[in-house]
Amino acid sequence: MGYIEDLRRIIGHRRVILNGCCAVLVNEQGALLMQQRNEPARRWGLPGGLMELGESTRETVVREVAEESGLRLDPAQLTLLNVYSGEGTSVAENGDQFDIVNTAYYAEHVNDGESLQYRWVPFSQLPENVPQTHRHAITDYLALRHANS
Template sequence: MGYIEELRSLVGHRPLILVGSVVLICDNQGRVLMQKRKFPKGYWGLPGGLMELGESAEDTAVREVFEETGLNINQLKLFRVYSGMKKMSVAENGDQYYPVTISYVTKTYDGEWAIDPAESETFEFRSRDNLPEHILRNHKRILNDFLSIQSF
């Protein structure tokens, strides 16, 4: 049982503060890797996930990207830290949480695609003028901030 599951077994669905990492993975054409998620159905986001005990934020980013995509990433650059969201997030199972999301950027990745079908339907590199319609609220904020300062 992982840290989050163990914590949830103690507190149930009550609100928690959870720390996670996401990665803006850019290809050589300036597109950003987007993940079409299983949950919530029909929504897109950035690859990433929640921190486990003993991990650094960078470790979390690397592990989550590998688990979800099969890609190895490195040369992570801190983009921004997002916290204090006015609205609580609610997971599919009813778990409530306030996210602290540490976002990174990288253009360095390798490996073979190995999409985790439990979490993802697909991944696509998308340009700023071809973004999906339904993007997770917190990830949309990160993506909009990133695109507002990037000239690609």
């Protein structure tokens, strides 16, 4: 059982602050890696998840991407994009309340991986139902890429 599960067992559905991490991963063709999630409501989002005790945000991204997509990232290829917070309280389908602090990284020229839950998506064809914090990270990445070109 992980840290979040242990915490929820103690406090139930009460509101907590959670530290999450996500990655804007772009392949050689310039497409973005997206994941369709079961919660909330089968939305599409960036690969990532919640920190466990003793992890850095970079380690969290590497672990989550490997667990969920099979892609093995070199931590050195991840660049900090931004930290997002203050989006308000979310409520999971099971009633858990949380505010998220989301740290976003990006990496370019990522080798393709295969997973039924993941898809490389051109930036021009992003799904509409992407969580707001992930949409902020995508927008910031595109602005950074534009500024560096």
